[in-house]
Amino acid sequence: MEYLKKPAVRPEEETEKKVADVAAIIADIRKNGDEAVRAYNTKFDGNTRELFRVSREEIDAARAKMTPEEIEDLEAAAKNIREFAKAQLNCVKPLDGVSVIPGARLGHRVIPIASCGCYVPGGSYPLFSTALMLVVPAKVAGVRRVAAVSPTVKGTTEIDYRTLAAMDIAGADEIYAIGGVQAIAALAYGTDQVKAVDKIVGPGNQYVAEAKRQCFGQVGIDFVAGPSEVLAIADESADPEILAADMLAQSEHDRLAKGILVTTSRKLGEEVMAAVERQLKALSTAEIAADSWHNYGEVIWAESLEEACAISDEIAPEHLEVCIREDDLEPVVEMLTNFGSLFIGQETGEVFGDYVSGTNHSLPTMRASRYTGGVWAGTFLKVCSFQRYNREAMMAVAPLVSRMAKGEGLMAHKHAADIRMK
Structure with missing residues (x-):
């Protein structure tokens, strides 16, 4: 193993201050409810609205801004996500009639949680695809009340119209124009306007992640997510231009995102690094993508595919691409165990999973794929045992x-x- 491009060490966040700041906001909202939520909405997003819940009229107005093609695209993506979630749900079966001794009957029931909150980030980009990824599997699982939240466009009282339309198409029962720590606290503890939920899912910035961590126990969560990441395992048969594009697709998320290439070909690694620099010149999001790639991008030369797999499993990436010769794909895939979602073959770009393949893009980061997978229909289910003697x-x-x-x-x-x- 040799680094052809070594990353800088990610800066240690001001953890103590962040933890204290988040705790103070949560405590304020527990004490002062909607008044505190409104104050933080105004402070952080310039959102001064009095009623947090988005009305049917606002949703219809947002949909009216969409072109027919945009609506069709969202519906097509939702359909793929829904069909895959249904197939996953079908794998989770009730169990009955197990008898370990005569006269005993054991089993389990598969029960949807009653309510969940879906946090859809705003920030630099309107991540309307995340609305589909969270709300659709929750509804497929049978959650009766799905409350979606998202910050408003900075300085306004409105959620981005595309995100709002996506929440509606996905089937959200309630939509609230609240973001940040205040949204997590309101969903966890409840206010006069926002009824508490049983579980909160969805990604967000480091403060949202910390709020989920602090509220866990009061409410269930999916996992604590960090900056996005992709790792590609590639041999000499891979296309360096495609790999460079995939590295940049991840890098443009934010300045702490991470693109990692593990290759058995030193020549390919060097070609990918050169291709990244060429593609950056034509990329409209180059400022963020360049920062991310130059600071945290990695290119690792491995002596064999076996070593490449061992490196990947140690890193345990959120997204894992395998871009190698067809003959080697199956045995390599069998060796891999730590990943949020796997993309097999060069034609299967990670970006397809971000939007329309049907699998979920809300995935574990920061090595959490060692012990959990991503959001799926089962995220919203309880498997509860029973017995009768x-x-x-x-x-x-x-x-x-x-x-x-x-x-x-x-x-x-x-x-x-x-x-x-x-």
Whole structure:
């Protein structure tokens, strides 16, 4: 393994200050409710609206601004996401009739959560695709109340019209023009205008991520997301121009985003680096993409595909592309275990997953793919066990329970078993 391009060390955030700032906002909203939400909306977004919930008239006005083609594009993307979510849901089945001893019946039920909040970022870009990725699988899973939130366009009282239309097309039951920490706190603890939810999903900036972390327990979350990242494993057969384009597609997200190339060809690595510089000259988002690539982009030369896979699994990227010879694809894919979403073959660009392939683009970052996958229909489900004993089964296990409870010193537990045998 050798670095052809080594990244700078990402700056340590002012963690203590951030944690304290977020905690103060959450505490203020818990105490002062809508008044505090309104104050932070005004302070951070210039959003002075009194009623946070977006009306049907506002939604219709947003849809009216869309061209027919834009509406059709959103509906086509939503359809693909919906169909894949339905297929995923079909894999999660109730279980019944398991009998480990005569007279016992065990199983589990698959139960949708009652409500969820979907955080759709605003910031530098109107990420309307994220509205589809969060709301659609929640509705497919059977969540009765899906509340979508998003910051308003800076200095206005309105969510970007494309994001608002996407939320509506996706099937959101309620939409609120609230962003940032105040949106997470309102969804977690509730205010007069915003009823609390059971789970919050969706990406955001470092303050939104910290707010989700602090509210976890009061409310469920998907995961704590950080800056976006892509890793591509490539051999000499890959196209350097395509790989460069994929590195920049990730880099333009923000200045802390990360594009990583792991290649078995030193020549390809050098060609990709040269192609990135050429493509930057024609890129309208070059200011952000260049900062991200120059500071945090990585190009790593690996001696073999096996070593490339080991490097990738250690990094555990959010998005993982495999751009190698067709004959090697299947064995390499089998070696890979740590990734948020996998893109197999050069034709399968990561950007397709961002929008229309049907898989979800709300994915784990910062090595979290070691222990979790991304948002899917199952994110919004609870798998809850049940058991039923007849007297024969009860009499068979009660003595065992009694002895184990006694061994732990829990005498009321022992009594609860013993009393049933009398």
